[in-house]
Amino acid sequence: xxxxxxxxxxxxxxxxxxxxxxxxxxxxxxxxxxxxxxxxxxxxxxxxxxxxxxxxxxxxxxxxxxxxxxxxxxxxxxxxxxxxxxxxxxxxxxxxxxxxxxxxxxxxxxxxxxxxxxxxxxxxxxxxxxxxxxxxxxxxxxxxxxxxxxxxxxxxxxxxxxxxxxxxxxxxxxxxxxxxxxxxxxxxxxxxxxxxxxxxxxxxxxxxxxxxxxxxxxxxxxxxxxxxxxxxxxxxxxxxxxxxxxxxxxxxxxxxxxxxxxxxxxxxxxxxxxxxxxxxxxxxxxxxxxxxxxxxxxxxxxxxxxxxxxxxxxxxxxxxxxxxxxxxxxxxxxxxxxxxxxxxxxxxxxxxxxxxxxxxxxxxxxxxxxxxxxxxxxxxxxxxxxxxxxxxxxxxxxxxxxxxxxxxxxxxxxxxxxxxxxxxxxxxxxxxxxxxxxxxxxxxxxxxxxx
Amino acid sequence: xxxxxxxxxxxxxxxxxxxxxxxxxxxxxxxxxxxxxxxxxxxxxxxxxxxxxxxxxxxxxxxxxxxxxxxxxxxxxxxxxxxxxxxxxxxxxxxxxxxxxxxxxxxxxxxxxxxxxxxxxxxxxxxxxxxxxxxxxxxxxxxxxxxxxxxxxxxxxxxxxxxxxxxxxxxxxxxxxxxxxxxxxxxxxxxxxxxxxxxxxxxxxxxxxxxxxxxxxxxxxxxxxxxxxxxxxxxxxxxxxxxxxxxxxxxxxxxxxxxxxxxxxxxxxxxxxxxxxxxxxxxxxxxxxxxxxxxxxxxxxxxxxxxxxxxxxxxxxxxxxxxxxxxxxxxxxxxxxxxxxxxxxxxxxxxxxxxxxxxxxxxxxxxxxxxxxxxxxxxxxxxxxxxxxxxxxxxxxxxxxxxxxxxxxxxxxxxxxxxxxxxxxxxxxxxxxxxxxxxxxxxxxxxxxxx
Numbered sequence: 001x002x003x004x005x006x007x008x009x010x011x012x013x014x015x016x017x018x019x020x021x022x023x024x025x026x027x028x029x030x031x032x033x034x035x036x037x038x039x040x041x042x043x044x045x046x047x048x049x050x051x052x053x054x055x056x057x058x059x060x061x062x063x064x065x066x067x068x069x070x071x072x073x074x075x076x077x078x079x080x081x082x083x084x085x086x087x088x089x090x091x092x093x094x095x096x097x098x099x100x101x102x103x104x105x106x107x108x109x110x111x112x113x114x115x116x117x118x119x120x121x122x123x124x125x126x127x128x129x130x131x132x133x134x135x136x137x138x139x140x141x142x143x144x145x146x147x148x149x150x151x152x153x154x155x156x157x158x159x160x161x162x163x164x165x166x167x168x169x170x171x172x173x174x175x176x177x178x179x180x181x182x183x184x185x186x187x188x189x190x191x192x193x194x195x196x197x198x199x200x201x202x203x204x205x206x207x208x209x210x211x212x213x214x215x216x217x218x219x220x221x222x223x224x225x226x227x228x229x230x231x232x233x234x235x236x237x238x239x240x241x242x243x244x245x246x247x248x249x250x251x252x253x254x255x256x257x258x259x260x261x262x263x264x265x266x267x268x269x270x271x272x273x274x275x276x277x278x279x280x281x282x283x284x285x286x287x288x289x290x291x292x293x294x295x296x297x298x299x300x301x302x303x304x305x306x307x308x309x310x311x312x313x314x315x316x317x318x319x320x321x322x323x324x325x326x327x328x329x330x331x332x333x334x335x336x337x338x339x340x341x342x343x344x345x346x347x348x349x350x351x352x353x354x355x356x357x358x359x360x361x362x363x364x365x366x367x368x369x370x371x372x373x374x375x376x377x378x379x380x381x382x383x384x385x386x387x388x389x390x391x392x393x394x395x396x397x398x399x400x401x402x403x404x405x406x407x408x409x410x411x412x413x414x415x416x417x418x419x420x421x422x423x424x425x426x427x428x429x430x431x432x433x434x435x436x437x438x439x440x441x442x443x444x445x446x447x448x449x450x451x
Numbered sequence: 452x453x454x455x456x457x458x459x460x461x462x463x464x465x466x467x468x469x470x471x472x473x474x475x476x477x478x479x480x481x482x483x484x485x486x487x488x489x490x491x492x493x494x495x496x497x498x499x500x501x502x503x504x505x506x507x508x509x510x511x512x513x514x515x516x517x518x519x520x521x522x523x524x525x526x527x528x529x530x531x532x533x534x535x536x537x538x539x540x541x542x543x544x545x546x547x548x549x550x551x552x553x554x555x556x557x558x559x560x561x562x563x564x565x566x567x568x569x570x571x572x573x574x575x576x577x578x579x580x581x582x583x584x585x586x587x588x589x590x591x592x593x594x595x596x597x598x599x600x601x602x603x604x605x606x607x608x609x610x611x612x613x614x615x616x617x618x619x620x621x622x623x624x625x626x627x628x629x630x631x632x633x634x635x636x637x638x639x640x641x642x643x644x645x646x647x648x649x650x651x652x653x654x655x656x657x658x659x660x661x662x663x664x665x666x667x668x669x670x671x672x673x674x675x676x677x678x679x680x681x682x683x684x685x686x687x688x689x690x691x692x693x694x695x696x697x698x699x700x701x702x703x704x705x706x707x708x709x710x711x712x713x714x715x716x717x718x719x720x721x722x723x724x725x726x727x728x729x730x731x732x733x734x735x736x737x738x739x740x741x742x743x744x745x746x747x748x749x750x751x752x753x754x755x756x757x758x759x760x761x762x763x764x765x766x767x768x769x770x771x772x773x774x775x776x777x778x779x780x781x782x783x784x785x786x787x788x789x790x791x792x793x794x795x796x797x798x799x800x801x802x803x804x805x806x807x808x809x810x811x812x813x814x815x816x817x818x819x820x821x822x823x824x825x826x827x828x829x830x831x832x833x834x835x836x837x838x839x840x841x842x843x844x845x846x847x848x849x850x851x852x853x854x855x856x857x858x859x860x861x862x863x864x865x866x867x868x869x870x871x872x873x874x875x876x877x878x879x880x881x882x883x884x885x886x887x888x889x890x891x892x893x894x895x896x897x898x899x900x901x902x
Contacts, residue, residue: 003765004764007503008538017491045459052457075460087457087459096468134833348489361709362712378488381590
C-alpha cells in the first residue's frame, strides 16, 4: 500500500512525551494558582460564528483568522480568549454574578507567517475580573500578586512585573495638549528601548509635529526612574493640572500601597512609565512582566484594566482587568534557554514491574496495590529479554524497577531497584511503597523552571 | 452603536461556571487515573493537513469533517484522537519507546446534524497502548481494570464492562463458512437488542442468504449467557474446529483469569458474545461499558485491540489496544439524568473576605495567608452594601464568608461564617484556617457522580 508521509503542520507545537510532561506540570500550576485567587475555570468553543467573533476585529487581526464555510455557516477559530469571554459574559449576563472572575487556558489560532518560535496554534492562559458597571481599584492591585505567585510557583525568581497607568499617560499628554496625537506619541515612545531617546525625539518632532519643548517634556517624563517611592514622588510634581492624571496617580498609589500585603516583594515590581500596552483598549493600570536575564524575550505576561469588555454585544457597561500568558511561546523560549528543570520526573510511570514468573497473578496484584497507593505503575509483560526491558526503563527515565520472581514471592518480598542510585532493596510491599513514595517526593521537590 | 447579538453555535457545549467545575473535576480524575496506569499525556494539534488526516477516511466520516483552505493549505480539524495518534507514532517512531502508552483528552470535531445531546465539538478521553511488532495479551487484560478504576473513582457503581473477542466471532463464522458474509452478519446481530432474535434471523436468511440452520446456529451462539465461567465453558464446546476461534478463546480466558488480580469485581464485568464493535478495525478483545440503570445511553466507554494502528503512514506493524470515553456526551447525559452530585463545591472560591475597614491592608494580608495555606480566597472590595455581598456569596455557593472589622483586627481574631450551617466563629487566623480546611475536606468527600 502507498504510504502517506506523516507530518505535523509548521507553526503547530507537538511535543514528545517528556517535554509534554513538563508542559502539563506548568498547566497544573497555572490552574491551581488561578484557583487560589478565586477564579473559576471556563471552556468556550474553539469555533464561533464569524459575525459574532469578528464583530470588533479588523485589519491585521482579520487577515490572520482561520475562517471558513461549513454548510451555510460562516465560521472562525478563536484568535484570543478575550472576545469569547466578552461573548460569554454578554450572553450569560443574567446567570452570572459580578464581579465575575474566570480563568481559561486554551488554544487559539492565528495564521501568522511561520517562523521559529512563532506559533499558529498556541495556548493562552488568561484571567479576567469583570465588574457590572463598576470595578474597584483593589482588583488592579491584586493582579501583580497573581503574576508574582504564578511565576514564583513555577520557579522563577529573576522577573519583574512592570506597571503603569494609562490615565497617567493620557493625563500627561492632555496637559501638553497632545491628546489627539497621543496614540502616535505612545507608539513612538514604545520604541525607546530599541532606538534610544534622540531618535524618539526626532520622530516626534518631524513625523508628528510635536514641538521641540513638548518632545523634551515627554522624554523627561518617561525618563523618570528610581524606586517606586521615587517615581511616585516625581509624579506628584505633575498633579493639580489634569484631573485624569491625578486619578491615575491615585490609582497607582493604591496599587503600590497594597503590594506588600498581597505578598509581592519589592524587587519583583517596578513602576515603569514607558509601558503603554497597545492603544485604545486599556484605560487604567497596565502590566508587563519581563525576565531580568532575558529582556530579549519581551513580556511573558501582560494585560491591564479596560472599561468596556463587551460593547460590541451589549449596552451593559462591563469594566474589567485581566492578564494573559502566551503559554506555548513561553514554553518554547524556556526550552530554548535551557530553563526547564531536567531533574523533574518526566517518565510515564514511577515504577516498572518486570514479572519473572509464568503466572502473572502476583505481579498484577502488586501493580494493583501500588496503584491503590497512588504510585504510577506500569507492568512490562512483553516477550522481551530482561536487558531490553531494563533499557526501556532507562530510556523512559522510569525511577524504579521492580523484579518479581518465585524467590521474592515465596518469602513475601519485592526486589526494587532505584534506577538513579542503582541501589536495590528487598522489602515487603508496604515498605517498598514507603521507600518509593519517599524517593518520589524527593524527585518532585524541584521547581519546573530553573534559572 | 449597533450591537451584535452574542450567541454560541448549536452543537457546541458551553457550560456555566458551576457545571464547568464539575466537568473539570471529571477531567482531573481521568488524568489522575490514566496516569496511575503509566499512560503519558499527549497533546496533538487540532488542525492537521487534510491529506494526512484523511489518508484513511472516507464515506460518512469525510462528509462530517471541518475542512477548509488557508492560503495554499488544505486543512482539517481532527475528528477523533486515533488518527492523530497514528500520525504521531509513525512520525516520532524513532524517538518513542514501545510499548508506548499515551492518554489524550481533547476536543474533536464532527459536523453532525445538530440534535439534542449530539455535539459537533466534543471531548474524547482516549488511552492506547501501542506495541512495536507485537503486543502481549496482558495489555488487553489490563484495560477492564482501567475502565473499572476510572468509573468507580467517578462514583459509579452500577456499570458493566462487556467484553468479547473478535477472533472468537471471526473463527465462529469461519466454521460456518460465512467469512465473506461476516461483516453483514455481525451488523445484523448487532441489532439483536433492538429488533429481537426472530427479526435477526429473517434478515440473515432473506437479505444475506444465510441458510436456516446456520442462522439458528448463529442465534444459538449469541444466546450463550450466564456467568463468565459458564460462557467460557460453553465456548469450550466449539474448540478444535478453527484455529482463530481457539486463539480468541485462549485470549478471552487470559483476560478473565487476571480480572481479580487487576482489582475488577465480577459484578462489573461480563463476557458478552453480542459485542462486535464495528467491522474491520478491531482484531482481538473488544470492550463496551454500559450503565446498568441506563441501557438507553449505550456504551460510555468502548474500544478494543487492533493489529495495525498506522498502516496508512508506515510499513511498521504497530498493534495496539485502546479505549475512548465520549466525555462531552457522557457529561451531558449525566446532567440530564441528575447524576452529577450537587453536594460537591462548585464555587469559584472557598472563602469570601468582606473587609469592613477603610484600610484594606489587614484584609489583603489575611487573603494572602489563606492562599498560602491552599485555601481558594476571594476578596470582595467592591463599593456595595453588606447585604449584596452576602447574597453574592450565597448565589455562588461560596462555603465560608469572613468579616474583618476593627473589632476583630484589634483583638487578633477573624469572624468566619459557615454559609451552610449558619454557624459563625471568632478564632485566630490559624484556627480559622484549620476549621475551614476541615469543613472543605468534608464537602469534598462525595463522588462526582451519584446514582
